[in-house]
Amino acid sequence: MFKKWFGKQQPKEETITAPLDGTIMRLEDVPDPVFAQNMMGDGEIIQLFPTKHAIGLRSEAGVELLIHVGIDTVSMNGEGFTAYVRAGDRVKRGDRLLSVDLPLVREKAKSAVTPIIITNGDALESLEREAEASAKKGETVLFHVNMK
Template identity: 75%
Template sequence: MFKKWFGKKQSEEETIVAPLSGTVVPLEDVPDPVFAQKMMGDGIAIDPTDGDVVAPVDGEVIQLFPTKHAVGLRSEAGVELLIHVGIDTVAMNGEGFTAHVQAGDRVKRGERLLSVDFSLVREKAKSAITPIIITNGDALATLEKKAEGSATKGETVLFHVKMK
């Protein structure tokens, strides 16, 4: 009832699409133990092939890191996502990253969030592999990972979730 008062859609199920185009990588294969051991939550990673990062759901930007290497979103159904572009990219201090949104913005699936110079990321960071993490997994009844192989931003289904 509380969510209804504030106009948020209380949806039981949600489909989350790829925020980047590239090759899907199991989270366990990400070259960073924080992600590989799922310390921040479960998810999938993508080794990107182009520099656009788009919204994987309709929702709200709840955090944009000052270095623009990561963005947090909350979907209409309440799923909280972290898109962490590359590994050890925080040390780039925003170089090669352009934000098209800010915290508090409402976004639609497929809307551009960030532009990234992945050739620079590959040169200066440990990896361009980008984890997509569900950070509030305790709020989910089910999490089905759908994607394997290649992903197309804004189209390929990564997850199907059902809220508790």
């Protein structure tokens, strides 16, 4: 009870901005059924895949995001990817997380499309998607999220 009165309150609203430059597309249009059929669902790195092709983050408000660079990039076994963070690291908007050799991804993977997925959608009160056609890293708002 006292924790509710005196405990640190988590922020309930979050604005998610683009982590990279590119064209915004609907998830249903991603050329991979795992993403297209919605089989997936300032913060902390909660997971960095050993192959460095995907990274999981949790914002201070509790929004969990998966940034999955390319389609079928897991088969590249980390080739062309450099990670600048580890699980447990605290990061701020604008911090460098990964670098990617895009020409190599385009050559070796099915696609360079990079899905950005909210993986804990059941914890959201609401989600408002912005309707821009292109994204600029750190500037373009992708989503406005309110947590339950």
